[in-house]
Amino acid sequence: MATIRDVAEQAGVSVATVSRVLNDNGYVGVETRKRVMGAIKSLNYSPNEVARSLYKRESRLIGLLLPDITNPFFPQLARGIEDEVNRAGFRLLLGNSDEEATKELEYIQTFLQNQVVGLISATNNTDNENYTNLDLPVVFLDRVSKQHPSVYADGIEGGRLAAKALVERGSKRITLIKGPGHVKPAMDRFQGALAELSAAEVDFSVLSTSSYAFDDARKRAEELFEKHSDTDGVIASNDIVAIAILHEALRLGRRIPEDLQLIGYDDIPFSSLSYPSLSTIRQPAYEMGKEAAKLLIRMIRKEKEIDQTIQLPVTLIERNTTRKVDPNA
Amino acid sequence: MATIRDVAEQAGVSVATVSRVLNDNGYVGVETRKRVMGAIKSLNYSPNEVARSLYKRESRLIGLLLPDITNPFFPQLARGIEDEVNRAGFRLLLGNSDEEATKELEYIQTFLQNQVVGLISATNNTDNENYTNLDLPVVFLDRVSKQHPSVYADGIEGGRLAAKALVERGSKRITLIKGPGHVKPAMDRFQGALAELSAAEVDFSVLSTSSYAFDDARKRAEELFEKHSDTDGVIASNDIVAIAILHEALRLGRRIPEDLQLIGYDDIPFSSLSYPSLSTIRQPAYEMGKEAAKLLIRMIRKEKEIDQTIQLPVTLIERNTTRKVDPNA
DNA sequence: CGCCTTTGTGTAACCGGTTACAGATAACTT
DNA sequence: AAGTTATCTGTAACCGGTTACACAAAGGCG
Numbered sequence: 001m002a003t004i005r006d007v008a009e010q011a012g013v014s015v016a017t018v019s020r021v022l023n024d025n026g027y028v029g030v031e032t033r034k035r036v037m038g039a040i041k042s043l044n045y046s047p048n049e050v051a052r053s054l055y056k057r058e059s060r061l062i063g064l065l066l067p068d069i070t071n072p073f074f075p076q077l078a079r080g081i082e083d084e085v086n087r088a089g090f091r092l093l094l095g096n097s098d099e100e101a102t103k104e105l106e107y108i109q110t111f112l113q114n115q116v117v118g119l120i121s122a123t124n125n126t127d128n129e130n131y132t133n134l135d136l137p138v139v140f141l142d143r144v145s146k147q148h149p150s151v152y153a154d155g156i157e158g159g160r161l162a163a164k165a166l167v168e169r170g171s172k173r174i175t176l177i178k179g180p181g182h183v184k185p186a187m188d189r190f191q192g193a194l195a196e197l198s199a200a201e202v203d204f205s206v207l208s209t210s211s212y213a214f215d216d217a218r219k220r221a222e223e224l225f226e227k228h229s230d231t232d233g234v235i236a237s238n239d240i241v242a243i244a245i246l247h248e249a250l251r252l253g254r255r256i257p258e259d260l261q262l263i264g265y266d267d268i269p270f271s272s273l274s275y276p277s278l279s280t281i282r283q284p285a286y287e288m289g290k291e292a293a294k295l296l297i298r299m300i301r302k303e304k305e306i307d308q309t310i311q312l313p314v315t316l317i318e319r320n321t322t323r324k325v326d327p328n329a
Numbered sequence: 330m331a332t333i334r335d336v337a338e339q340a341g342v343s344v345a346t347v348s349r350v351l352n353d354n355g356y357v358g359v360e361t362r363k364r365v366m367g368a369i370k371s372l373n374y375s376p377n378e379v380a381r382s383l384y385k386r387e388s389r390l391i392g393l394l395l396p397d398i399t400n401p402f403f404p405q406l407a408r409g410i411e412d413e414v415n416r417a418g419f420r421l422l423l424g425n426s427d428e429e430a431t432k433e434l435e436y437i438q439t440f441l442q443n444q445v446v447g448l449i450s451a452t453n454n455t456d457n458e459n460y461t462n463l464d465l466p467v468v469f470l471d472r473v474s475k476q477h478p479s480v481y482a483d484g485i486e487g488g489r490l491a492a493k494a495l496v497e498r499g500s501k502r503i504t505l506i507k508g509p510g511h512v513k514p515a516m517d518r519f520q521g522a523l524a525e526l527s528a529a530e531v532d533f534s535v536l537s538t539s540s541y542a543f544d545d546a547r548k549r550a551e552e553l554f555e556k557h558s559d560t561d562g563v564i565a566s567n568d569i570v571a572i573a574i575l576h577e578a579l580r581l582g583r584r585i586p587e588d589l590q591l592i593g594y595d596d597i598p599f600s601s602l603s604y605p606s607l608s609t610i611r612q613p614a615y616e617m618g619k620e621a622a623k624l625l626i627r628m629i630r631k632e633k634e635i636d637q638t639i640q641l642p643v644t645l646i647e648r649n650t651t652r653k654v655d656p657n658a
Numbered sequence: 659c660g661c662c663t664t665t666g667t668g669t670a671a672c673c674g675g676t677t678a679c680a681g682a683t684a685a686c687t688t
Numbered sequence: 689a690a691g692t693t694a695t696c697t698g699t700a701a702c703c704g705g706t707t708a709c710a711c712a713a714a715g716g717c718g
Contacts, residue, residue: 002704003704004704004705005705013667014667015706016669016670016706017666017668018705019705019706020666020667020706023706025707026665026666027665027666027667028665028666028667029665029666029667032666036632046441046442046570046703047442047704048383048442048444049444050379050382050442050443050703050704051383051673051703051704051705051706052672052704053543053673054379054380054383054672054674054703054706055673055705055707056673056706057519057673057674059379059443061443064423068408069408070404070598072574072598072599074404075399075401075403075404076399078398082423091422091424091436091439092424093390093420093422093423094411094420094421094422094423095421096411109375111418112387113375113376114379114420115377115379115381143625159639215600216602218602240602243602246604247602247603247604250604269399269401270543270599272547273543273546273547273576274576274604275575275579275603275604277576325517332675333674333675333676334674342697342698343697343699344675344676344698345676345677345697345698345699346696346697346698347673347675348676348677349676349677349696349697352676355695355697356694356696357697358695358696358697361697376674377673377674377675379673379674380673380703381674381675382675382703383674383675383676383703383704383705384674384676384703385675385676386676386704399684589712619677
């Protein structure tokens with residue numbers, strides 16, 4: 001690997017001049033610039049980011065902390081972030097926390113040690129001490145925080161929308177699935193749905209789940225029909241759970257949406273490929289990622305007027321696990 | 330941020346001694362070590378990785394290059410890699426290449442500039458010049474290369490298995506979906522299936538697809554039934570395509586698996602949640618990721634006897650889009 | 659024409675670690 | 689007891705960039 005000194009020697013100038021050419025700042029003569037460019041090309045030189053980071057006291061890396069990339073909602077977020085962050089010349093340092101505070105702390109620690117310029121976190125412990133004393137631009141994604149800017153979709157509204165959709169379409173004995181209690185957005189959508197159901201003239205019951213894992217979802221689906229076999233409408237905590245329930249319902253011979261209506265949450269890519277395709281509340285994951293990245297970059301650049309929260313809209317995606325709404329209602 | 334000099338001062342020793350304590354090498358007196366530890370704790374010091382990387386000429390970062398994290402096969406790989414790499418104290422720099430040589434090159438470039446210790450790549454251009462002159466441990470994942478060690482599952486065998494499964498279970502007019510031509514593993518499984526079908530006493534036709542994207546999959550599914558409405562067995566290029574086809578087949582009222590058998594490839598998490606659940610050829614993605622990481626770490630540690638290729642087994646996962654095999658056959 | 663500003667370039671300190679080398683003392687050897 | 693080796697610690701060079709500062713030459717201005 002050629003260094004800046006090799007280039008300087010080859011071009012017959014000092015390292016300062018080469019640095020000036022590289023960063024396009026300070027004064028450099030036309031002739032000199034050409035010679036330096038030539039040397040760079042001929043040596044196939046590219047500057048060492050590490051050395052630069054050391055002096056500058058910051059790298060061009062951004063830390064990304066996700067609960068679990070294996071959950072289909074997060075790759076979309078990640079992709080949105082990456083695309084945006086790249087355009088601005090940053091790279092991503094990735095970490096999966098599994099919602100464990102220890103892992104989270106470890107990652108934040110190493111991110112700092114690597115002098116990241118910023119951090120995007122989609123984990124729960126937003127007001128954790130890990131973050132409060134952080135002298136670093138931080139954006140929370142899909143979670144809100146009092147201390148740091150956040151990008152999220154309105155979970156309460158989403159929950160409400162989901163419940164309203166089922167009620168309007170005639171479900172009378174609704175089962176509401178409550179997601180993991182420690183996951184904030186899961187609780188929001190639950191609360192939203194709960195409020196809407198409470199206000200409507202329907203019977204409903206609540207079933208708790210403790211994880212979003214695939215296997216767990218399947219088990220919960222079986223349990224659902226044992227406990228509440230007469231339900232005619234299910235509000236799932238997310239699309240994975242919804243699709244597991246759909247699977248189980250079909251296995252049991254339920255007609256969807258005639259006997260049982262079902263609505264998910266997230267609108268992960270697979271939702272449109274289930275059969276019947278899944279009605280759901282869409283969160284614009286890719287866009288959320290993009291927005292979070294944009295916001296962080298603005299913070300990194302110390303721009304003025306930085307939004308404290310960016311709320312993206314949730315929308316009802318009406319597919320085929322819900323009936324058409326009764327025009328007479 | 331406290332530096333090593335602050336610690337040294339606080340403990341009344343030189344920076345060299347602090348460094349010795351940190352890295353647990355060289356001689357350090359018991360008393361001195363205690364004082365240094367105390368200073369580290371009281372200053373809440375943690376060493377700057379960037380400075381360390383600069384001197385050592387390598388960081389503790391590993392580059393990971395994926396085609397697209399949004400494709401459900403890759404998060405699993407990524408997670409396997411991350412879990413393994415973490416245990417050895419490394420972190421991941423992530424890049425999505427979209428199979429574009431330019432993006433790939435850019436990422437490799439910045440990985441090098443950040444002095445990564447190793448690189449895991451799941452992209453196609455394995456014998457590309459990008460990699461040939463790389464003075465860095467590289468492992469190819471899900472792709473093979475002549476120059477670098479590779480971890481993969483046997484695509485030819487997988488294709489064969491898929492075709493055999495359908496033939497044995499009585500499909501007579503099979504449609505074989507060919508994946509994107511530039512994606513090596515897609516071609517392998519296609520070749521394997523093709524060979525098996527050619528040797529069997531069945532009619533078959535081939536349908537080409539150019540991408541694995543969800544929207545594309547849906548379109549191709551429609552096209553399939555327009556062109557080959559009499560097919561009674563489909564070998565899909567992967568599970569996404571299979572599930573799209575399943576969706577379309579159900580929409581058209583086909584009975585699965587009675588009228589139409591269907592087999593996918595990969596065994597992504599959703600395959601077991603489709604209804605009917607998808608029969609498929611399983612690639613152990615998480616394990617592949619783990620193996621690739623282990624292999625890379627061995628290379629980084631310059632251990633002897635490094636495998637050039639690690640082939641993981643593909644297995645037929647018999648679910649409900651294929652019939653039970655005829656015991657009289 | 660003398661003074662000030664702009665342009666062009668080099669020297670060397672600096673970022674925060676690691677380690678080669680040297681020097682000092684203590685512990686073994688024969 | 690003298691020589692050898694093990695233990696402990698500090699000084700300073702080094703990794704490869706960036707930039708403050710200095711200096712020189714050229715251009716602009718009253």
